[in-house]
Amino acid sequence: MFQLEPGDRRPLYEQIKENIKFLIIGGSLADGDRIPSVRELAVNMAINPNTIQKAYKELENEGYIHSLKAKGYFVSPRSQAEKAAGNEVLAKFTDAARELMYTGKTFDELCGIIEQIYKGGNIDGNDNGQ
Amino acid sequence: MEMTTGNEMMITVSGVTKNFGAFRALDGLSLNVKKGSVYGLVGPNGAGKTTFIKALMGIYKADSGEMTLDGKPIFENEEVKSRMIYVCDDLFYYPTYTIEQTAKMYADIYPNWSNELFEKLHDIYKIDLKRKVIRLSKGMQKQVAFWLGISAQPDVMILDEPIDGLDPVMRRNTWRLVLNEVAERGMTVLISSHNLRELEDVCDHVGIMFGGKMVIEKSLDDVKGNIHKIQIAFAKEGSDEKLALFTSNLELLHESRMGSVASLIVKGDMEDIKNIAAQYSPVVFDIIPLTLEEVFIYELGGMGYEFENILI
Incomplete structure (x- = not known):
């Protein structure tokens, strides 16, 4: 398997x-x-x-x-699994955000990325520029 | 049906001492194996593993202490012994007996013996039944020991360095057969081995022996979950101070440096360690579980059993 x-x-x-x-x-x-x-x-x-x-x-x-x-x-059924998966990804996201904080990314920088994702913008690393 | 370990104990050993002349091989050894568990007994050479197993099997008589199987004393107890199978490194077979004759003898001794299983296993252990066991190679004799041992359908299997000498295919097949008995009948296994990579797959509990005593006895997940390898580095300014402060908060077993990156072996809860590390804002932070082999080396290192400097 x-x-x-x-x-x-x-x-x-x-x-x-x-x-x-x-x-x-x-x-x-x-x-x-x-x-x-x-x-x-x-x-x-x-x-x-x-x-x-x-x-x-x-x-x-x-x-x-x-x-x-x-x-x-x-x-x-899928809905249950997806909910569970959502929680897990959220935990990963939290870890990633914490790590980014340690490495010096600012709160505004992270918020900017999230904002872009939700608005359907294309984020492909940092060199994408605005 | 599918079994899991409950809290019922299968093997209970407490305060067992065994002296050979002035040498104390077992020094108040205690050990507990749950029903349906696969228990890995590890320890450096000379820790007393084989002495303990021989005492458990009644080959040696312990000087003091108690050993029970399912609550009943084991020593010289025929009824209890007929529920146990022992496979060791120096196997004994009657010189004139063929496999078939040895199987008949097993059928007389072990009440749960299954001829049907014995015949089925012939498809896996493909050795001519008419051959004399002592004429077989060492590895094949070991195959016969497992073939007969599994067919006896014991409640407990005691394995002392058992798998060494089997080729990789027979090794895996044999483990599958043993684990099948664990899953299906809730058979209990106590195994002594130095093959820690293999134990990591097959065991759920481990006991680490040193100097005739049990020094650590836990579930495998707990043993591995409580000791970690950390890589950590701080920004140049005040990095040494930060590292010193960080490590002062931890139970540190080992430390080495390579440039600005420190490699640490640390005991404790992973989340706690992560939280402490966060307070000192490291620029590099990585925490990974140890392999059982690393746990063995560092735990025993903490007790004074360490690598010597080999570059003389």
Whole structure:
């Protein structure tokens, strides 16, 4: 289904989560699709089943998947996943904004970029000029 | 059905001591393995890992302390022992026995033995049943140990440096079979190994032993989540002072400098560290998790087990 990057240092459950999210957001896994059972994925990837379970539990809490008793895990309707994805992107945005602040970008500069995006302007780096 | 580790303990070890003459190999060792968990036991050579496993399996008699499986004492307890499989580096087989005969012996000893599983696994471990086990290569003998061990359907597998000697394909196949038993039946695994890259994939808990004692015992995520590598640099003006102030707020395990960039190994919560760093407005700031191998090196480094300067 997917392969983990050997050099990735993040905890395995995070990597698994991200890969499945990517498949859902990208549409490879559609609403209602069954995803592999914990056992299938653990055996297939030779990874601890408790790690897979942890990833699935978190994906469930974030609204990407849901479990049906005795049937396994399924992809949840898109609106829920999109909402969850929105929160995640927002967290990334916050991180990025903080980093930009550290590196000396001013509040007005960032606001300018956001304003441009919302007005449908073309921002392609700094050399675009006004 | 799908299992996860609960809070029920499968293996409980407390205050185990073992002396060989004047040498104390195990010094009040305690350890806890949850049901359905894959527990990686790591530590430098001579830490007492194999001594502990041999004491657990009743090959050595501990001088003091308690060891239980599912709440029952293990030592000389046939009923408990029949639920455990032990795979080690120096395997013993009866000299005249073929694989088939050894399997029959296992079927007598282990109550959960499954002939059906044994036959199924023959598709993976493709070794002629009529061959004498001791005539096989070391790696193939190890394959037989897993073949028989998994067919015995134990509640617990104790593995001491088990996978070394298996080729990469058999290694992966064997892990898949073991993890299948973990996922399907909630089998518990205790494994001692120096292959930390592999343990990172298969374990959910780790115990680090040093000097006959348990020094760290946590879930793998907690072990890795509490120690980080940081790269940090400050603007030229007052950079040394800022770095000193920053590090004074942290539990620092290691520090090295390259130009203006400092590489730090730091213990603590990642968000806390990020917040502290933000107060000193670094121009470069990067925080990444450590690999289990790095955790091993730096944690033990903090206890005085360190790299020596090899350039003599």
